[in-house]
């Protein structure tokens with residue numbers, strides 16, 4: 183008995199470590215591009231719209247990856263799917279670093295995007311199915327934390343490689359992603375398949391053996407019976423058609439809606455473009471820009487940790503309204519700073535950085551973790567997989583739309599003569615020297631005000647649609663939808 187308990191814990195630690203690498207990679211490959219942009223933009227002499235294409239390519243890959251994972255992981259198993267993703271992470275990182283031209287870079291980012299999409303799904307699925315029942319919930323909310331840590335690690339590794347005088351600095355930034363990829367690959371080779379997937383393939387004995395290693399001995403047979411029942415129920419489910427039934431419409435609106443607002447307050451313009459934003463605001467050189475991004479990453483991690491403690495105490499609705507109000511106010515302020523940047527001079531630079539920090543802190547305690555948490559809570563068990571995947575797909579889709587349109591919106595809302603000029607070192611291929619060139623970046627004030635406006639719409643939407651799921655058993659949520667109940671009455 184004693185031996186079993188020790189073994190149990192060790193295995194759970196290993197599982198958590200592998201999960202950490204999956205989440206880390208997700209975050210790493212989301213964030214790594216931000217520090218690389220100023221370098222490959224100069225190296226390849228790219229326009230801002232080409233930069234958008236490269237950033238967006240990764241997101242398109244993620245959408246595709248998220249879309250097909252469910253099926254792939256049902257056919258080949260969770261473990262093989264993650265192994266596949268790990269291989270794509272390694273190859274994609276190598277390809278990104280090696281890319282001889284912008285087209286290759288687009289393809290490489292698209293390719294690695296597949297792995298991001300696949301892992302955003304299969305890693306949590308793997309953890310949920312293999313963890314002892316008691317630890318499952320905690321590990322789900324930990325996933326967001328690991329994403330943010332991954333983003334921070336990518337900023338730090340960008341910083342380590344960023345050298346203002348070496349244009350190819352972006353290459354090692356991408357190569358660095360091979361390391362966590364290898365760790366995930368090797369780690370997964372030693373981890374077992376999930377008992378639930380094995381069971382669904384009729385491999386009861388193998389399933390039992392793994393359960394005996396991870397679950398308390400007394401619970402093994404019970405788990406097997408429960409799995410058998412679930413598999414029977416699953417056979418009846420109508421799949422995609424079921425999720426579009428009228429009584430589930432509210433849940434669907436909530437899943438797509440929360441991801442819409444999570445992305446359309448512009449979070450990833452800050453995550454991807456923050457070095458650029460800090461350069462626009464007057465910090466000189468790509469390195470200084472990346473330092474700004476590191477500060478954003480640290481605040482993101484710290485406030486995500488804080489949110490883990492608050493989410494079950496304050497509840498979802500309170501956090502949503504506090505967080506989103508803070509986001510709206512800081513976006514409006516940020517817009518003001520940019521609109522009046524000439525008058526504000528050097529003070530404006532520090533005000534901008536302060537408001538970006540406040541913005542990130544409010545996001546990290548609210549929309550960041552809430553998006554992923556809510557989509558995993560509001561669907562009945564039978565359609566939770568499909569429901570969650572629709573939420574996740576929406577996330578990547580909206581993310582892509584925002585990334586793709588950011589610079590275009592900036593340009594659209596820039597009144598003539600208000601564009602912010604930066605002086606950036608550009609490599610001149612004919613003379614083989616660096617020349618300083620003035621670049622008109624437009625003025626992001628209007629873009630930030632637009633995101634603030636969408637945030638206000640999000641407050642109104644949330645009043646009607648955001649359910650308080652704190653302390654509500656999942657079965658009760660299903661019952662509430664079946665009765666045609668309103669989201670905001672859920673707690674009553």
Ligand code: BGC
Pocket residue numbers: 212326329330444449450453482549550551553554577581
């Ligand atoms: C979002 C990502 C974002 C991250 C930032 C996540 O919840 O889905 O798009 O980059 O938070 O921490």
